[in-house]
Amino acid sequence: MSEKSKLTIRLDKVIGIINPNIYGHFAEHLGRCIYPGIWVGENSKIPNLEGLRKDVVEALKAINPPVVRWPGGCFADSYHWRDGVGPVDQRPRRPNIWWGGEDSNEFGTDEFIKFCRSICAEPYICLNVGSGSPREALSWLEYCNYAGNSSLARLRAENGHPEPYKVKYWGVGNENWGCGGSFDPVYYAWEYRRFATYLKRADPSIQLIACGHISRDWNLKFMEAMRNHIYLLDHLSIHYYFRSPSFGDDIKFTDEEYLNLLFDVQNLKYQIQQAINIVDFFSEKRKNIGIVVDEWGTWHPQATVESGLYQQNTLRDAILAAVVLNLFNRYSSKIVMANIAQTVNVLQSLCLTKGKKTILTPTYYIYDLYKSHMGNYALEVETQSPIIMEAHSPTSSSPRFTGRKLEPLQALDASASLSKDGKRLTITLVNQSLDEDLETKIILSGDKEVKEGELVILNAHDVRDHNDFDAPNNVTPREEPIKMKRKILNYVVPKHSVNRFNLTLK
Numbered sequence: 001m002s003e004k005s006k007l008t009i010r011l012d013k014v015i016g017i018i019n020p021n022i023y024g025h026f027a028e029h030l031g032r033c034i035y036p037g038i039w040v041g042e043n044s045k046i047p048n049l050e051g052l053r054k055d056v057v058e059a060l061k062a063i064n065p066p067v068v069r070w071p072g073g074c075f076a077d078s079y080h081w082r083d084g085v086g087p088v089d090q091r092p093r094r095p096n097i098w099w100g101g102e103d104s105n106e107f108g109t110d111e112f113i114k115f116c117r118s119i120c121a122e123p124y125i126c127l128n129v130g131s132g133s134p135r136e137a138l139s140w141l142e143y144c145n146y147a148g149n150s151s152l153a154r155l156r157a158e159n160g161h162p163e164p165y166k167v168k169y170w171g172v173g174n175e176n177w178g179c180g181g182s183f184d185p186v187y188y189a190w191e192y193r194r195f196a197t198y199l200k201r202a203d204p205s206i207q208l209i210a211c212g213h214i215s216r217d218w219n220l221k222f223m224e225a226m227r228n229h230i231y232l233l234d235h236l237s238i239h240y241y242f243r244s245p246s247f248g249d250d251i252k253f254t255d256e257e258y259l260n261l262l263f264d265v266q267n268l269k270y271q272i273q274q275a276i277n278i279v280d281f282f283s284e285k286r287k288n289i290g291i292v293v294d295e296w297g298t299w300h301p302q303a304t305v306e307s308g309l310y311q312q313n314t315l316r317d318a319i320l321a322a323v324v325l326n327l328f329n330r331y332s333s334k335i336v337m338a339n340i341a342q343t344v345n346v347l348q349s350l351c352l353t354k355g356k357k358t359i360l361t362p363t364y365y366i367y368d369l370y371k372s373h374m375g376n377y378a379l380e381v382e383t384q385s386p387i388i389m390e391a392h393s394p395t396s397s398s399p400r401f402t403g404r405k406l407e408p409l410q411a412l413d414a415s416a417s418l419s420k421d422g423k424r425l426t427i428t429l430v431n432q433s434l435d436e437d438l439e440t441k442i443i444l445s446g447d448k449e450v451k452e453g454e455l456v457i458l459n460a461h462d463v464r465d466h467n468d469f470d471a472p473n474n475v476t477p478r479e480e481p482i483k484m485k486r487k488i489l490n491y492v493v494p495k496h497s498v499n500r501f502n503l504t505l506k
């Protein structure tokens with residue numbers, strides 16, 4: 001059966017510029033993300049490019065990753081950068097106090113920069129505030145960015161890199177309300193000011209990301225303590241994991257659990273809006289402080305410390321990623337970066353590895369589809385479609401939603417963007433319904449018309465379908481011809497599918 005829906009795209013209503021960094025990534029020394037997901041070493045039998053895993057590098061490069069955040073996560077506030085530079089055989093081996101096992105430090109700053117360059121991404125380094133010091137942070141910055149003849153700039157040159165790395169993004173600690181030192185927000189603000197004063201003085205070109213929270217209380221108190229030092233603050237981060245027993249397992253979940261997960265996106269939206277309200281209030285419009293969704297993604301029960309936070313990734317994860325990226329596009333006037341957690345073998349990964357094999361997850365294909373939004377003007381969109389979960393469902397009584405005005409979950413979700421030259425329109429359209437195809441009228445309002453276009457669809461027989469090492473192509477995108485002419489397209493959006501239109505306008 002097919003239901004009627006409508007999507008209106010206002011070509012003349014720009015709501016923001018989609019910062020490419022919204023499509024960012026996060027890689028931590030955790031489980032099998034760095035070793036052997038990214039780094040296998042030059043002597044490995046696994047094909048590599050100077051130690052970097054070749055198949056993973058090639059897969060990531062193909063989706064134009066804009067930025068990678070490293071080395072954590074919780075790991076960051078226990079990491080001392082000097083452990084990871086210089087001759088590899090002289091680097092100390094340290095216990096990984098957060099995630100277990102030991103770290104050989106084979107993958108350090110120079111290897112991270114090499115990785116970023118090999119996939120054409122900007123590096124984003126998260127500093128150690130919890131167990132580190134401003135002096136340690138300053139020396140790391142000097143090692144990376146100083147162009148003169150200081151001892152640390154010379155050390156970088158001796159390690160093979162005479163030119164400064166020009167690392168632009170620096171996080172001042174990670175989750176400092178928890179694994180990053182168990183600070184309270186006012187104490188963290190004092191630390192933030194101390195670190196930022198010296199970092200900004202040493203290199204005014206850098207952008208600093210402060211540790212925020214999805215707790216309103218933390219953000220309020222932190223921002224209040226920063227009120228007279230707004231000039232030291234560039235961006236505030238939040239982390240959001242989709243993690244609840246009501247979402248079921250990674251590959252085994254009921255239809256209700258599928259809907260519960262997608263219903264939760266409005267909680268993320270609420271947290272983003274709260275963070276925006278707070279930074280705007282305290283900055284009093286003296287500075288446009290961006291929101292960085294530093295870490296986000298699904299966290300299923302299979303991802304435990306023992307499993308190295310490894311979990312499978314189904315079409316459901318991909319649909320969730322598509323809806324979240326649509327949300328970020330619609331918030332592009334305030335969200336300046338978002339990093340999915342994590343790149344390889346950990347949580348909502350894009351690649352999974354086993355020995356010599358690497359597979360691409362359904363989530364990977366979402367990033368491939370959505371890359372055409374990067375850097376575009378985000379447009380206002382309006383959707384009308386059947387409700388697939390009422391606001392007053394059993395899920396909505398969960399503590400995550402206490403005291404909120406909830407919205408019912410609509411089947412259709414979308415975002416649209418226009419290239420800077422005004423010639424190319426990208427539409428990403430998701431049908432979240434489990435059983436209904438949606439007969440949809442896509443209307444372009446404004447003076448332009450469609451000349452030609454292409455459509456790519458990601459779906460599968462079932463939302464539980466996933467790619468595995470013996471069946472790597474269960475869920476892959478396919479191209480379909482479209483008959484869109486002029487200003488209206490009638491399109492039946494298949495159930496549980498993600499659809500990307502790239503249209504040329506005239």
Ligand code: AHR
Binds near residue numbers: 028073174341347
């Ligand atoms: O991504 C896994 C962990 O989740 C990170 O180390 C931490 O920042 C967050 O709690």
